[in-house]
Amino acid sequence: MSLLPWAEHEHAPEIGTIVCLETDIPKVGGKEFIFGETKRPFRMFILRDGNDIKAYINGCSHFVGTPLNPNNVGNFLDANDPTLIYCGVHGSRFLLTTGACVSGDCEGEGLQPVPISVADGQIIIG
Numbered sequence: 001m002s003l004l005p006w007a008e009h010e011h012a013p014e015i016g017t018i019v020c021l022e023t024d025i026p027k028v029g030g031k032e033f034i035f036g037e038t039k040r041p042f043r044m045f046i047l048r049d050g051n052d053i054k055a056y057i058n059g060c061s062h063f064v065g066t067p068l069n070p071n072n073v074g075n076f077l078d079a080n081d082p083t084l085i086y087c088g089v090h091g092s093r094f095l096l097t098t099g100a101c102v103s104g105d106c107e108g109e110g111l112q113p114v115p116i117s118v119a120d121g122q123i124i125i126g
């Protein structure tokens with residue numbers, strides 16, 4: 001499956017957009033951010049990976065356009081293994097560190113990372 005690069009998605013935030021404070025990201029689990037008030041907004045989530053911070057498009061590689069947290073349920077992590085991101089639709093699991101699928105209907109695929117950086121305590125796109 002070929003996925004659209006993150007920046008080409010409708011409503012993708014521009015490089016340099018301030019997303020939140022670094023302290024807004026919980027110690028465990030991810031936080032979702034939505035850009036564009038439409039039926040098909042740009043949805044992404046940010047979570048901690050040890051001392052690092054990762055961001056991915058909130059879209060499962062099993063069904064493109066389907067968020068991993070249907071009805072906003074869950075914190076994006078596998079309840080039994082917090083090193084894995086969990087899709088609440090059909091249960092696929094992805095490595096938190098890379099977004100690569102490790103089990104489920106997404107095998108051979110993965111989540112799409114969104115580049116972020118931290119500066120002065122703020123998380124910024126790019």
Ligand code: FES
Pocket residue numbers: 060061062063066068087088089090091092104105106
């Ligand atoms: S939509 Fe995520 S596993 Fe099916």
